[in-house]
Amino acid sequence: MRNVKPKSALVLVLLVASAVSAFAAGSEEEFKAAYAAADAANKEAGKLRNQWTTTANTLAAAKKAADAGDFDKATASAKEAEALAKASIFQATSEKTRWKDMEIR
Amino acid sequence: MKLRSAITLASAALALAALTLASSLPSGAADKVDPVADAKAFKKFFTDKFPKVKLEDFVNGPYSMNEDLYRQWQDKEQFPPYEFALEMGKEMFAKPFKNGKTYADCFPNGGIGIRQNYPYFDEKEGKVITLELALNRCREANGEQPYSYVRDEMAALTAYMAFTSRGKPMDIKIPNDPRALEAYEKGKEYFYTRRGQLNFSCATCHVQSPGERIRAEILAPALGIVNAMPIYRSEWSGMGTTSRRFTTCNSQIRAVPLSPQDDEYRNVEYYLSYVSNGLPISGPGARP
Numbered sequence A: 001m002r003n004v005k006p007k008s009a010l011v012l013v014l015l016v017a018s019a020v021s022a023f024a025a026g027s028e029e030e031f032k033a034a035y036a037a038a039d040a041a042n043k044e045a046g047k048l049r050n051q052w053t054t055t056a057n058t059l060a061a062a063k064k065a066a067d068a069g070d071f072d073k074a075t076a077s078a079k080e081a082e083a084l085a086k087a088s089i090f091q092a093t094s095e096k097t098r099w100k101d102m103e104i105r
Numbered sequence B: 001m002k003l004r005s006a007i008t009l010a011s012a013a014l015a016l017a018a019l020t021l022a023s024s025l026p027s028g029a030a031d032k033v034d035p036v037a038d039a040k041a042f043k044k045f046f047t048d049k050f051p052k053v054k055l056e057d058f059v060n061g062p063y064s065m066n067e068d069l070y071r072q073w074q075d076k077e078q079f080p081p082y083e084f085a086l087e088m089g090k091e092m093f094a095k096p097f098k099n100g101k102t103y104a105d106c107f108p109n110g111g112i113g114i115r116q117n118y119p120y121f122d123e124k125e126g127k128v129i130t131l132e133l134a135l136n137r138c139r140e141a142n143g144e145q146p147y148s149y150v151r152d153e154m155a156a157l158t159a160y161m162a163f164t165s166r167g168k169p170m171d172i173k174i175p176n177d178p179r180a181l182e183a184y185e186k187g188k189e190y191f192y193t194r195r196g197q198l199n200f201s202c203a204t205c206h207v208q209s210p211g212e213r214i215r216a217e218i219l220a221p222a223l224g225i226v227n228a229m230p231i232y233r234s235e236w237s238g239m240g241t242t243s244r245r246f247t248t249c250n251s252q253i254r255a256v257p258l259s260p261q262d263d264e265y266r267n268v269e270y271y272l273s274y275v276s277n278g279l280p281i282s283g284p285g286a287r288p
Helices: A004-026 A028-049 A055-065 A071-100 B002-024 B033-047 B055-064 B066-077 B083-094 B131-141 B152-163 B180-193 B202-206 B243-250 B263-273
Strands: B120-122 B127-129 B229-231 B238-240 B285-287
Touching: A055 A071, A071 B083, A071 B180, B033 B055, B033 B180, B033 B263, B033 B285, B055 B066, B055 B285, B083 B152, B120 B229, B127 B131, B127 B180, B127 B263, B131 B152, B152 B238, B152 B243, B180 B243, B180 B263, B238 B243, B243 B263
Parallel strands: B229 B285
Antiparallel strands: B120 B127, B229 B238
16 A cells, blocks of 8 residues: 555545445445345245245335335335244244144143 | 074074064054043043033133133123124025025024034045035026135124034034044144144143133133134124135235135134034124
């Protein structure tokens, strides 16, 4: 860094800053990828007959935010929806055997 | 030494194979499905948990769990809130379809006093047939549109049919057909399986916590819970079918409800009705 001229250093800082701000703002592409992953996980939960209402609500919130151009919020919601869908898949899978623990015998 | 090692190795391999085989067997094969033993254990669980409640009183749901509520209910029964549905159901039941036939033509004994035999397992179809499903099939077979499974018309019809069976013991049969036993077992699995974001099963409320409050309500015991269907619920300000009860239970625990009369709901009604065999039909019921 000792050899870096002040002008070059400024360009570098600006580049890094713009990259960070682009990441923070979230892009439409990033939202689309996050939404597709969440939607796929929710469909998987559907195959297991165990979708959660909260997943559907969070997916809807993601879409609404994206329609309003707020891709930050939209991406965050889509990621939350994916986490919810994955939790419902885990629940359905583990309950395949765990239900017996509750059975009256 | 070589022979001894070979024998040891072979024994170990055999033991491993046996273990692998045992663990690969479906769980159902390890636990024999025994509905008679299930029903006995089910009744024992509730009568042990609530020794003061008579067996036949469990059909009165939360009213059997709480003395104050019981008194309120007795007062309410003077002018029961389901009465209007009962009258509507009686009229609907007698009114001929466009082709001149009536519901009575679709059911044994003209549909009177038969509620306690539903749901039943249809060996031709290989599936459970509930009363609500049978009513809509009757309509469709006579050229009429089916009713919504969660609305007033279906509740009124089933209210009237339940009323004609009041006091008769629930009498659900499981025919000697492996598919019937499978439907029963799947119903049991559904009943005990946790679902929804709240991670509740039907049993969480109706086995683990009957008599306890959930918000302002007192939870009903699972034993005899279907004997009181359909019900007038003050919370709904109206009548609710069994389908409505199942779907709203699901959404309350943040699970996306299935479609009314999907196999899962038919099977769980079959299971719950079977384990309540012998308890009287008390429907239509009224609930807070």
